[in-house]
Amino acid sequence: xxxxxxxxxxxxxxxxxxxxxxxxxxxxxxxxxxxxxxxxxxxxxxxxxxxxxxxxxxxxxxxxxxxxxxxxxxxxxxxxxxxxxxxxxxxxxxxxxxxxxxxxxxxxxxxxxxxxxxxxxxxx
Amino acid sequence: xxxxxxxxxxxxxxxxxxxxxxxxxxxxxxxxxxxxxxxxxxxxxxxxxxxxxxxxxxxxxxxxxxxxxxxxxxxxxxxxxxxxxxxxxxxxxxxxxxxxxxxxxxxxxxxxxxxxxxxxxxxxxxxxxxxxxxxxxxxxxxxxxxxxxxxxxxxxxxxxxxxxxxxxxxxxxxxxxxxxxxxxxxxxxxxxxxxxxxxxxxxxxxxxxxxxxxxxxxxxxxxxxxxxxxxxxxxxxxxxxxxxxxxxxxxxxxxxxxxxxxxxxxxxxxxxxxxxxxxxxxxxxxxxxxxxxxxxxxxxxxxxxxxxxxxxxxxxxxxxxxxxxxxxxxxxxxxxxxxxxxxxxxxxxxxxxxxxx
Numbered sequence: 001x002x003x004x005x006x007x008x009x010x011x012x013x014x015x016x017x018x019x020x021x022x023x024x025x026x027x028x029x030x031x032x033x034x035x036x037x038x039x040x041x042x043x044x045x046x047x048x049x050x051x052x053x054x055x056x057x058x059x060x061x062x063x064x065x066x067x068x069x070x071x072x073x074x075x076x077x078x079x080x081x082x083x084x085x086x087x088x089x090x091x092x093x094x095x096x097x098x099x100x101x102x103x104x105x106x107x108x109x110x111x112x113x114x115x116x117x118x119x120x121x122x123x124x
Numbered sequence: 125x126x127x128x129x130x131x132x133x134x135x136x137x138x139x140x141x142x143x144x145x146x147x148x149x150x151x152x153x154x155x156x157x158x159x160x161x162x163x164x165x166x167x168x169x170x171x172x173x174x175x176x177x178x179x180x181x182x183x184x185x186x187x188x189x190x191x192x193x194x195x196x197x198x199x200x201x202x203x204x205x206x207x208x209x210x211x212x213x214x215x216x217x218x219x220x221x222x223x224x225x226x227x228x229x230x231x232x233x234x235x236x237x238x239x240x241x242x243x244x245x246x247x248x249x250x251x252x253x254x255x256x257x258x259x260x261x262x263x264x265x266x267x268x269x270x271x272x273x274x275x276x277x278x279x280x281x282x283x284x285x286x287x288x289x290x291x292x293x294x295x296x297x298x299x300x301x302x303x304x305x306x307x308x309x310x311x312x313x314x315x316x317x318x319x320x321x322x323x324x325x326x327x328x329x330x331x332x333x334x335x336x337x338x339x340x341x342x343x344x345x346x347x348x349x350x351x352x353x354x355x356x357x358x359x360x361x362x363x364x365x366x367x368x369x370x371x372x373x374x375x376x377x378x379x380x381x382x383x384x385x386x387x388x389x390x391x392x393x394x395x396x397x398x399x400x401x402x403x404x405x406x407x408x409x410x411x412x413x414x415x416x417x418x419x420x421x422x423x424x425x426x427x428x429x430x431x432x433x434x435x436x437x438x439x440x441x442x443x444x445x446x447x448x449x450x451x452x453x454x455x456x457x458x459x460x461x462x463x464x465x466x467x468x469x470x471x472x473x474x475x476x477x478x479x480x481x
Contacts, residue, residue: 026438
């Protein structure tokens, strides 16, 4: 029988941040062909996006290890993400409002914030 | 990929409706005190995925094999969602999710289905569930096989995410439907074959537009009229836009944009562009399929250099770029374009020849 003493909150945060880092990794990689085709500014954007993917993964590992900095970083990343999504949803720019977009850009950040907000036993 | 297929919409509602009972069932189970939060969350997500698959059965009754596969998949998810105390639950769940993800990839590669928002949302749900099933939780008693589970999590989740999303994207780009002229461009719905009246109207629109923009062969005249480059001029061609004409609707005397080839001899006029003011508002279509407008959807735009890329299947753009859609437009090419006088794009070889000429 599967049993656990822990709530698994930190582990769930890690899984969500891992997923988010993979989404950004894919976004970073997707910009490379455009950079190679002459859209030169896409090259630094691809690099920055992949670095953010790496950072998010590291924050996930930090959350798994119950580090206080990781908790603060996760909240900062997700708050920025939510703010950006909210602005884009409010502006009439044609921002995608499909279920995938809402899951990735709204639901996932909200879930991470709720999970880390209630987390206990963090260590510095 | 960014639409919801009509026969898939019901599954989305089924999944959402299944969420409250799934949470209720997990909460009322006595054993829930003994299971970790990740296991309970995985149980709820699996029940939701199961309901989505079962919801797809009813709209696929005309395809018996597909309907049976959806049914079996749905039932398997629902059963496993309630068996989380079973010794082999993790192994069985991981195997089911992996097979479902790979099966879906094969399904769309073989052309049995086209990727849409319901399918993509379900795949993301399944990938997250896989992560929650595999991850070891601190303080787990017994023999949690932590090393194996960490290895599986570290390899399977990233690999399956990248593979399934890449397959979806490649299939979507390689096999666009009739409404997608190319990646990111959605065509106005029209009749298939132009009528003689539509052919005549298209010819009239072409003649009037070609005559009206003839003076703009000299870019200085266009500049004096208010047209300004809307992007970098180190690209093969650039759209010059005139904000003063934003309010006109397909008026040959007042096109919203002009397209110039950036040649070593200076800008060479390729054609005009009519543009509507609002997203989703297609303009008048006198030529039927000959003059169908198109709208660029879900493109990642960055103000840095005014450049574009495409939004990924996971609805993300590179940092510094935002997802935008551009109001419908209609081009009128006054140079010989293999794609046609009103084609969505100008042929790159035509631009190259003009540059060399």
